Amino acid sequence: MAGVITKKVIHGVYDDEVPLLDACRKLKAAGIKVKEVFSPFPIHGIDPIIGVPRTRLAICAFLYGLTGCGLATLMMWYMMVSDWPTDIGGKPSWMYIYNVPAFIPITFESTVFCAGHGMALTYLLRCMLVPGARAKNPDPRTTNDKFLILLELPEEKTGEAEKVLRAAGAIEVNQKGTVTEKLPY
């Protein structure tokens, strides 16, 4: 087919994160791109090796927090100052600034509320973690005690990749069929 490229899927399975990290480094040195790594727990230090960019979720949380802070301020200004100003216990709310100390706690709570929930929702959607989604790990053992390197390579590179995977101590190297990818042009 024109404009379509067929790649072989290879799973390298390890029983510890140390040989897996070693394999990732060696694959990188050999110029082979690691498609994805699946592990039962976070492996520290793997992101730069396999080229996972730093997540921008914290920036999102900051922006959501600013939104929450602004919304709370706007709400309390509207309700207590603009719509129905009252003099409660000698603390008149004719202007927002007069009464701002009393508004701090809710401003803070709202900031945390929006930052926390906004970030959690963004995280779930960014990872496509939704109720009813299909399991994303290609091998069910990776949520227990196995670590898996997923490679998608053109036919001619598979031999070399398998050699690297085995040399680093893979307990299994499996070919898992092919995937087709559209060429970018």
Add this chain to the structure above:
Amino acid sequence: MHAESQIREPLILGNKTYSQITDDIIKPVEGKTGKAWYVLFTIATLTFIWGLGCLAYTIGVGIGVWGSNNGVDWAWDITNFVWWIGIGHAGTLISAVLLLFRQKWRLGINRSAEAMTIFAVMCAAIFVLFHTGRVWLDYMLFPLPNQFGSLWPNFNSPLLWDVFAVSTYFTISLVFWYIGLIPDFATIRDRAISPFMKKFYSLLSFGWGGSARHWSRFEEVSLVLAGLSTPLVFSVHSIVSFDFATSILPGWHTTIFPPYFVSGAVFSGFAMVLTLMLIVRRIYNLQAYITVKHVEYMNIVIIVTGSIVGVAYLTELFMSWYSGVEFEQYAFLNRATGPYAWAYWCMMTCNVVSPQLFWFKKIRTSLVATFILSIVVNIGMWFERFVIIVPTLCRTFLPSTWNMYHPTFVDIGIFTGTIGMFFFFFLLFSRYFPVIAQSELKTILKISGEKQKKDAEAHSHSHAPAH
């Protein structure tokens, strides 16, 4: 890799591997439940139903069936609210504050402690929702557009701050807890044999796969949520204390309340975590993961927070004398020698004296002593809230309004009902959800596992330079 000193005791005992950790923690979810669980669950359910009956009776007849009266208009309900909210605080402290301080021992207990937080806040919510009298009008607590004028709630009031603080606290804790649970649900899903379990945990696990990208986001979310929860947990109990401190009643009108309430909350919360953990490790055979060292660490937190509470009590007494205000002095004299002196001295014994026993290593590392003292501390902390509220209100400025407070069977029924509800949910949680954050626990196996530590030591000795 991160290395840990050999002096530190291992946090995972025995010769464990990754798959053994999975087996040990998931087994209660997959296997048959023991008799002990059914016995406890039946008791909890019956107590819960009795509490629901008392709530129904309150709705039907009105809160006149409570013991609160014209003088003591806040009594049992607020005592229980503050008590439950306080218990909840330990969960957030363990999972958020200890995460920021990189305390690895949190991983054995954080999941159950967070569950405890959620159930405790639910129990607390019952009291605030029902004490308004007309529970069906509780939506008016929120600033919703309405036809009354518009009539907005008063944003100067700590009671409204409480509405926002507690609802934020509850929902954020729930999200924090669930996000941590997702990878563990995926583990159960991938092991499940019965199609129903597979379906059920597939739904709960949201399709988690554990790819490196997802883990990196997971860790970021945990860290930021911990950073947000830490000031949140301090703000919640500070605001609860403002309910009292911003009033002008002698005995309540003190600036020491926020720090004193927060440390009291952590104190009682850790005691409740200990009570629960000592039961859980026994029923589910998790002695290798919730070790005596974990218990000792928690007892040390109890000594620290208990001592802060003790110092706060004494500071209050000193300040009331030093203020030179008669009313203020009387409020404290009345607490210690008045009609509720028994409650005051019960509080003093349970909260100030009993935690000091943990200075002895024998007591601190004894599970029986810890279990008993953890319950004693929670009794003491309940009396603390009772002493702050009832004796203060029964002897205010005008002697003609002086009044005694006696709880009715409805008051007692609702309170025991919430204890039943708490254990009802906690037992369900421990049966169907993994009680230990097993995927996160696996990250410390190589650093803090008993066998792994021994291996590392042997390795370093064999490589020691010869002199």
